[in-house]
Amino acid sequence: MTKIVLEPIFESWPLMVGMAIVLLGAPFLVRIHGDEVTDSRRRTLIVLRLASAALLLLAALRPAFLTTDSQPTRATLAVLIDGSRSMTLPADGKADGDKTRWQVQQQMWQTLAPAIGGLDESLDLRVLAYSDRATEVSTAELDVASADSKQLNPIGNATDLAAALSSALRTAAGQPLAGVVLMGDGVHNPPRNNRVAPADGSTQPGNPDQATFINSSVTSSSGDPQNAARTLAALDVPIWTIPIGPPGDTDQIRDVEIDELTQSLSVFAGNDFDLDFVVRTRALMGVEVPVRVWLTNEESPQQRQEVAIRRVIAERSADSRAMKITLTAPQAGSYRIEVAADRQDGETFLANNSQYAFVDVRSGGGRVLYLEGQPRPEQTFIRRSLRRFPDLEITYRWISQDTSAQWPIDLGDLLKPGKFDVYIIGDLTAAAIGEKQWESIATAVDGGTGLVAIGGLQAFGAGGYGSSPMARVLPIQMANQPTGEPQIAGDVKPKLTVVHPITSLSSTDPSLATQQSAWDKLPPLVGANRLGQPRVAPGISVLLQTQDESPLLVVGEYGGGRVAAFGGDSTWRWWRRGDDDSHRRFWRQMILWLLNRDDDSGVDIAIDLSQRRFETGDQTTWRVTHSATADAKLSIQIVAADGTATDISNESIVNESAESGTDGEARSTLQGSIPALPAGIYRLRAKLASIAPAAEKTFQVLDNDRELARPFADITYMNQLSAQTTASGGASYMPSQIQELIDRIAELRRTSSSPVVEKHRLGDTAATAWPLFLAILILISTEWILRRRWGLV
Numbered sequence: 175m176t177k178i179v180l181e182p183i184f185e186s187w188p189l190m191v192g193m194a195i196v197l198l199g200a201p202f203l204v205r206i207h208g209d210e211v212t213d214s215r216r217r218t219l220i221v222l223r224l225a226s227a228a229l230l231l232l233a234a235l236r237p238a239f240l241t242t243d244s245q246p247t248r249a250t251l252a253v254l255i256d257g258s259r260s261m262t263l264p265a266d267g268k269a270d271g272d273k274t275r276w277q278v279q280q281q282m283w284q285t286l287a288p289a290i291g292g293l294d295e296s297l298d299l300r301v302l303a304y305s306d307r308a309t310e311v312s313t314a315e316l317d318v319a320s321a322d323s324k325q326l327n328p329i330g331n332a333t334d335l336a337a338a339l340s341s342a343l344r345t346a347a348g349q350p351l352a353g354v355v356l357m358g359d360g361v362h363n364p365p366r367n368n369r370v371a372p373a374d375g376s377t378q379p380g381n382p383d384q385a386t387f388i389n390s391s392v393t394s395s396s397g398d399p400q401n402a403a404r405t406l407a408a409l410d411v412p413i414w415t416i417p418i419g420p421p422g423d424t425d426q427i428r429d430v431e432i433d434e435l436t437q438s439l440s441v442f443a444g445n446d447f448d449l450d451f452v453v454r455t456r457a458l459m460g461v462e463v464p465v466r467v468w469l470t471n472e473e474s475p476q477q478r479q480e481v482a483i484r485r486v487i488a489e490r491s492a493d494s495r496a497m498k499i500t501l502t503a504p505q506a507g508s509y510r511i512e513v514a515a516d517r518q519d520g521e522t523f524l525a526n527n528s529q530y531a532f533v534d535v536r537s538g539g540g541r542v543l544y545l546e547g548q549p550r551p552e553q554t555f556i557r558r559s560l561r562r563f564p565d566l567e568i569t570y571r572w573i574s575q576d577t578s579a580q581w582p583i584d585l586g587d588l589l590k591p592g593k594f595d596v597y598i599i600g601d602l603t604a605a606a607i608g609e610k611q612w613e614s615i616a617t618a619v620d621g622g623t624g625l626v627a628i629g630g631l632q633a634f635g636a637g638g639y640g641s642s643p644m645a646r647v648l649p650i651q652m653a654n655q656p657t658g659e660p661q662i663a664g665d666v667k668p669k670l671t672v673v674h675p676i677t678s679l680s681s682t683d684p685s686l687a688t689q690q691s692a693w694d695k696l697p698p699l700v701g702a703n704r705l706g707q708p709r710v711a712p713g714i715s716v717l718l719q720t721q722d723e724s725p726l727l728v729v730g731e732y733g734g735g736r737v738a739a740f741g742g743d744s745t746w747r748w749w750r751r752g753d754d755d756s757h758r759r760f761w762r763q764m765i766l767w768l769l770n771r772d773d774d775s776g777v778d779i780a781i782d783l784s785q786r787r788f789e790t791g792d793q794t795t796w797r798v799t800h801s802a803t804a805d806a807k808l809s810i811q812i813v814a815a816d817g818t819a820t821d822i823s824n825e826s827i828v829n830e831s832a833e834s835g836t837d838g839e840a841r842s843t844l845q846g847s848i849p850a851l852p853a854g855i856y857r858l859r860a861k862l863a864s865i866a867p868a869a870e871k872t873f874q875v876l877d878n879d880r881e882l883a884r885p886f887a888d889i890t891y892m893n894q895l896s897a898q899t900t901a902s903g904g905a906s907y908m909p910s911q912i913q914e915l916i917d918r919i920a921e922l923r924r925t926s927s928s929p930v931v932e933k934h935r936l937g938d939t940a941a942t943a944w945p946l947f948l949a950i951l952i953l954i955s956t957e958w959i960l961r962r963r964w965g966l967v
Contacts, residue, residue: 181236181935193234197227210964222957229950238935247926248296249352251919252342253286255279255316256358256418257303258330259881263359266420275418275887276328279357282416282912283316286355289916293923297352300345304358305330306365308341331789331881333363335895339402339413352926353412353903353919356895359419360888362399363880399891403898412904412922414915415896419887427884429456430463430515431526437787440534441503445541445567449499451513451529455488457520462487464516467499472508472857472872475815486515506537510855510872523883530855530874532786536565540769543594544570547602547632555746556598559758566765569594573606582608589614595623596768601630601743604638616643620733624768629703629743636660636703649714649730650705650739665698666742668718668726676729676738676763677717679756697751702726703741729767736768781860781871783848789876794848798860798869808844813857813870822846853877 182190201223206216261276283301290299301316302308303326315326335356342354406413435451453465467482482499501511514528521527542560546553549572560566573583582605587593589611597615604612619625627633627648639645640652670677670690678684679692705725708714714730718740729738748757779800788794800808810822848858853875861868889906896906903922907915937943 176239176241179238179240181238183234183236190231190235194231197231198224201227206966211966215960215964219957219960222953222960226950226953226957229946229953233937233946233950236935236937238933238938241932241934247350248298249350249926250298250300250346251290251352251355252345253283253299253301253355254308254338254342254357255283255301255303255311255326256305256333257326257328258305258333258358258363259328260333260359260361260363260884261328261418263419263882263885265418275359278418278909280316282357282418282909285912286916287313287316290919293920297923298349300342302338302341302345304334304338304341306332306334306337308334308338310345331791332365333358333361333881334365335360335362335399336364336397336402339399339406339895340397343402343406343409343411351406351409351411352923353414354406355414355416355915356892357416357418358892360415360417360890360892360895361884362888362891363884399895400898403895407899407902407904410902411899412902413896413899414904414918415892415906416909416912416915417887417889417892417906418909419889420885421889422886427456427522427886428458428518428520429523429526430454430458430518430521432465432513432515432529433526435513435529435531437530437785438532438534438783440536440564442540442565442567443503443506443535443537445503446500447503449501449511449513449531451497453486453495453497453515455486455493455495457491458488458518459491459493460487461518463518465497466514466516467501468512468514469501469504470510470512471504472510472870475510475855478512503533503535506535508870508872509533509535523880525877525879525883530787532872532874540565540595540765541567541593542569542596542598542765543588544568544598544600545602545607546570546572546600547575547606548600548630550601550630550743551746552628552630552743553600555749555757556761559749559754559761560765562758563762566762573602575603578606581606582611585611589618591618591621594618596765597623597625599625599627599633599644601628601632602637603632604642604644609642612643616647616732619647619735619737622734622770624736624738624765624770625732626738626740626764626768629741631661633743634660634703634705634739634741647732647737648739649709649711649728649732649737650725651707651709660704662702662704662720662724662741664701666700666702666720666726667698668693668742669721669723671716671719674715674717674729676760676767677727678763679759692756696753696756697747699742700744700747702743705739705741736770738764738768740764779860779862779869781858781869783858783871783873786871786873787876788873790853791850794873796846796848796858796871798844800842800844800860800862807862808842809859809861810844810846811859811861812848812851813859815855819859823849848873851875 201220206219256275256279261279262274265273265275265278287299290297301311301313303311303315305328311326317325335358338356339354343351403413431454433452433454436449439447441447449467453463455461455463463486465484465486466480468478469481470478481501484497484499486495486497488495509532511531511533512528513531517524517527544553544557553570557568557570560568569588571585571588577583585607597619615623615625625647627639627644630637633639634648634650635652639648645652670686670693673684673686673689677693678689679696680688682688702720705728708716708725708728709730711730714728716725716728718725718727720726726742727738727740729736731737745757745760748754748760779798782797782799784795785792796810798808798810811819812822813819855872855874857870857872859868859870893906896904898904903918905918934942937946
C-alpha cells in the first residue's frame, strides 16, 4: 500500500499557511514598473515568481511517498542431523535392506535444503550433526555427490538428544529461532558418566593437583531431552521431528544396564566405603533382577568372591534405581569389583549388564571415634582437619547434657572390639556412658587401640574420670589432680620439653629451638586444664608444658595401646588466625602416633590414569612418577588379560619432566596416552630397571556397540519431543511426509511476517534534492535575466 503524506518543517501548519500567503501573494502586491513593461512581460515575470514561490512552498511541505509491505522476520532454522553409529543400521530393519538410516537421512536433507533455502532470504539455515555432542557442519559435508574429503560419516559412539536440542538454541546467535528440525532414530543414548573417586570417596582439598588430573577427562552426565524441549516450547520455538528407522516398541526390548559405577577408588584396609551405581531396566516391570557384587584380587584374577547381592524389582516399564552398597576394604592390595546383573529371559544385549570398579587398598588407615559432650569450636575444627586426610575415617558421637536423664547412653556397636583404632574423648562427663562402657574402652586400649583425652570443663578429674577405668588408662595421676581451680586462666603459651613426632611443626630443622619457634608463632591457647603430675611408668613423657611448667601434653602407653592427655581445648584459634596447616599437622601427627604407624606416603614408582574405565576410541592419558636416577631405564607396557605384554611406543609419550617432591627427593614424571585397544581388561605396567617389582594399574576398555544394540527407531519418543511444542506449531513427520513439513515451515514463515515501511521524502536524497534546487535556481535566474534585459534592474 502506497500513500502521500506531508511533513511540513517545524511540524507547524499555521507556519505553512503564513508562508503560502507571503510567497504566493508577494508577486501580486509588488508592482512591476518600467517604461518598456508591457502587460505580457508583467504576466511573464509574475508567473516566474509564482513558480519559484510554489517550489519553495513545496520544499517546505516536504511531501513523501509511504510504501507499506509485509516481509518475513529474520530468523534461524536449525536442522539437526544424527551422526551416531546407529544410523548405519538398515532403515527398514532388514539385514539386506536397500538403504541405511544415514542414506535416508541424507535424502531428507537433499529434499529439505533447496526447498527451505528458496523460501526467503531472511531465513538463516544452520546444520548441526549430533552424537555425543552437537557440532555445526557445512552443507558440503552432507552432499552425497560432493568429493569433499571431510564428508560427514556416522561414527559417533553415543546419542545425546539433550545436547543436540540445547545446541540448536545456542546456534541462533542472537536471532529468533524459527524452528528446529530433528532427524534421527530417536534413541537417546548419552555418553557414559564415568566417575572417579579420590582416596576417601570424596573430594581432596589437600591434594588439588591430583584431583585436577583425575577429573580432567571425566565425561559429564547428559541432561534430559524433555527438559530441553520444554525450554524451546517456552520460547515459542517449534520442534519438527523426522524419525528414521523401522518402527518398533523399544519399551518391549528387555534390557538390564549397570551404569554410573564409580570407576576408581582408593581406600584403606579395614575401612568401610560406599559403592554407588544405577540399575536401569526396560520391559521388566515387576520382575526381580538379582544384582551381584564380585571382588577379585588382581594378583589372582581367576579367583573371585561374591561379597554382596541385592534384588531390584522395577516399578515401571522403563525404570532407574540408584543403589548404594557399603563394603569393608580387604587387606592391602589391588582389587577389581564387578557389579553384575543376572541375564534375564529375552535379553539380547548383555554388554551393559555389568561394570567394573578398580580399588586400590592401602594399609595405614585409621578409624577414629570422637566422643563429645559439648558442640564447641574445638571439636568442629579437629574434625575438619582430620577429614582432610583420606586415610582417616572419623565417626563423631555427640552426647548432649540434655540427655542426662537417660545416662548412661548405650553406644551399642560403636564399642565393638576392633571397630575403631583411636578414641578421642572430648568435654564429656564420665557418667554419660557409664563405668561398664569405659571398661570396654580400657580393654580396647589395652589391646592396642589409641586414646587421647582433651581439655574441657567436664574433662579429666572435673568430669569424674578419677573414679572411672580411665584413671588407670590415662598417663596422668587424676587422683592427685589439684583440688582447687581445675582450669588455667588466661593465655597459655605451650613450651616444648623434648622433640617428638606429635609436636614437630617445622620441617626445616628438627632441633628443639626451631620447633619451639614454630610454636611461638601460633596464637596462645585460651586457658587449659590442670592435668596434675604424670604417672610414674616407663614410656610416659611430658611433651608440652605451660609457662609455669605445669604439664600440658602428656603421652604414654597402656598395655598395647598408646595414650595421650592434652589439657588444651582452643587449638581452633590457630585455624581461625590463618595457620590451618599447623592445626592439621598437629592433630594428624597426634592420631598417627596413637596408631603407632608411620605416614607411608613415599613410593618409588606410582601410576595415575585419567580414566580406568573407558570406551574404545576414547582418549585416555597416563602419568608415571618415579625416583629419578641417572641410569635407570623406565619401561611402560600394556598387559592384556592373557598376559601378553606390549611396549608403549614413543609416539604415545607426550611429556617427560623432572622435579623435586614435597619431601625434597627428586622425581621424574612421564606422561602419555593409551593407544587404541579392543574391549577387555588390561594392566598398565611401569618398571624401572633398578627397582622391583613393577607398579601396575588395571583398566577396562568397554565395548561401545550400544549404538548398534537397538534395532528399532524410538518413534514414540520423537513424537513426545515434538508434542512438547505443539502450541508453537511443532509436529512429527515421517520421511514420506517431508513435503508436508516444507509446506508447514513456509506457512509459519508467512504468518510470522512483520510490516516494513519504506518512506521516500522529497529532498532526502540527491535524486530529488538537486532537481528541486536547480528548478528553483533556474526560475529565479530567468526572472532576474528578463528584468535586466527589459531594463528593470
